[in-house]
Amino acid sequence: xxxxxxxxxxxxxxxxxxxxxxxxxxxxxxxxxxxxxxxxxxxxxxxxxxxxxxxxxxxxxxxxxxxxxxxxxxxxxxxxxxxxxxxxxxxxxxxxxxxxxxxxxxxxxxxxxxxxxxxxxxxxxxxxxxxxxxxxxxxxxxxxxxxxxxxxxxxxxxxxxxxxxxxxxxxxxxxxxxxxxxxxxxxxxxxxxxxxxxxxxxxxxxxxxxxxxxxxxxxxxxxxxxxxxxxxxxxxxxxxxxxxxxxxxxxxxxxxxxxxxxxxxxxxxxxxxxxxxxxxxxxxxxxxxxxxxxxxxxxxxxxxxxxxxxxxxxxxxxxxxxxxxxxxxxxxxxxxxxxxxxxxxxxxxxxxxxxxxxxxxxxxxxxxxxxxxxxxxxxxxxxxxxxxxxxxxxxxxxxxxxxxxxxxxxxxxxxxxxxxxxxxxxxxxxxxxxxxxxxxxxxxxxxxxxxxxxxxxxxxxxxxxxxxxxxxxxxxxxxxxxxxxxxxxxx
Numbered sequence: 001x002x003x004x005x006x007x008x009x010x011x012x013x014x015x016x017x018x019x020x021x022x023x024x025x026x027x028x029x030x031x032x033x034x035x036x037x038x039x040x041x042x043x044x045x046x047x048x049x050x051x052x053x054x055x056x057x058x059x060x061x062x063x064x065x066x067x068x069x070x071x072x073x074x075x076x077x078x079x080x081x082x083x084x085x086x087x088x089x090x091x092x093x094x095x096x097x098x099x100x101x102x103x104x105x106x107x108x109x110x111x112x113x114x115x116x117x118x119x120x121x122x123x124x125x126x127x128x129x130x131x132x133x134x135x136x137x138x139x140x141x142x143x144x145x146x147x148x149x150x151x152x153x154x155x156x157x158x159x160x161x162x163x164x165x166x167x168x169x170x171x172x173x174x175x176x177x178x179x180x181x182x183x184x185x186x187x188x189x190x191x192x193x194x195x196x197x198x199x200x201x202x203x204x205x206x207x208x209x210x211x212x213x214x215x216x217x218x219x220x221x222x223x224x225x226x227x228x229x230x231x232x233x234x235x236x237x238x239x240x241x242x243x244x245x246x247x248x249x250x251x252x253x254x255x256x257x258x259x260x261x262x263x264x265x266x267x268x269x270x271x272x273x274x275x276x277x278x279x280x281x282x283x284x285x286x287x288x289x290x291x292x293x294x295x296x297x298x299x300x301x302x303x304x305x306x307x308x309x310x311x312x313x314x315x316x317x318x319x320x321x322x323x324x325x326x327x328x329x330x331x332x333x334x335x336x337x338x339x340x341x342x343x344x345x346x347x348x349x350x351x352x353x354x355x356x357x358x359x360x361x362x363x364x365x366x367x368x369x370x371x372x373x374x375x376x377x378x379x380x381x382x383x384x385x386x387x388x389x390x391x392x393x394x395x396x397x398x399x400x401x402x403x404x405x406x407x408x409x410x411x412x413x414x415x416x417x418x419x420x421x422x423x424x425x426x427x428x429x430x431x432x433x434x435x436x437x438x439x440x441x442x443x444x445x446x447x448x449x450x451x452x453x454x455x456x457x458x459x460x461x462x463x464x465x466x467x468x469x470x471x472x473x474x475x476x477x478x479x480x481x482x483x484x485x486x487x488x489x490x491x
Contacts, residue, residue: 395442
């Protein structure tokens, strides 16, 4: 058994949004059989109950009569029943008033629009879409030209400012023109605030966008969505006709199907109010629309973002790489619906496709290669610094390696490695000696260090095995006649 409020909601969905019983059941979280039972009933009739006497029974005809003449509250009716003798409670009276109160149907004026005068825009919700491992809410933007009922629809994964403006821009491109005025509700992307009885305060970005394309903005009154009934009907029509039973795996596929649906169904159907197709009326309306400016509006949202030490910036939990030269600095981020642009001052330093997964890391190969090259250069610089610190002649020796050796880095690396084995002091002396002999080679340095590292064996005492025999030797006297000279002559 449903209550009277639920019964009215069922009738509202049926009469104003033209939803089926299944769609209404889904929206109200009811069983479809229950909705089917009540959807065609003209009046609400509560379930019959076993008759039970109540202090209110004698006064029920009076209550019905009072409600038929004026929308009295339950408290006002109680005040009228007490003098008549009613002694029952207020709760039972209030429940009965709620059950039998006649439905209130608000009356709305039918708005008429001239060709090219106005378009209405709104967002709709289409459930969720799986992007990678993330469930993203799927929204759709609708623009309806008020005169012809020509419709544009685009599905997005967000309702941010840049998406809102981009959808406008794509709608103008679809119509090849734009109206003089656009009617919006009070969403934050269009209206910052709209107090009752006061003029709205428009979003500065949306206002600048309107000035660029030359249209004015009209905001509906607070809680007066009926003022843009054409686009409200369009949203309901999309849900009922296009989205019913639709199963597509990607945003690109959904938008492609939506564009086909616009061309083959929505804009070529006989409209229930105009009794013509939107396409036919659009042909008459288009000359009254404003031409589309050749210069598109830069619809990106701009913010300042810090770069991490890992050369990453973060947007919507996703991380995007930047060149390593900008690590730990601030960059300007321009976020478009389909891409991200990162600037240092006025220079573009990185660009990425915008991703709608979450907690993912996206890097460009050139950023990785640049980082590796930077680290390699840093290691080479460190290696050269260690080499130059070995000796005052190390710089000259390095220049000699550059002139006479094809790969000086190889020799420098080997010589520095030798300093870890033999010590910096010994390698420094070897460098000086090698430079003196112009021996420009790590092999020469290594051989020199190896020779100097060999232990030198000191000579010991001479040991003769047959000392006594040697002492007993009888040596003949030397012949000195060779040294005798003649008298007065030279030796």
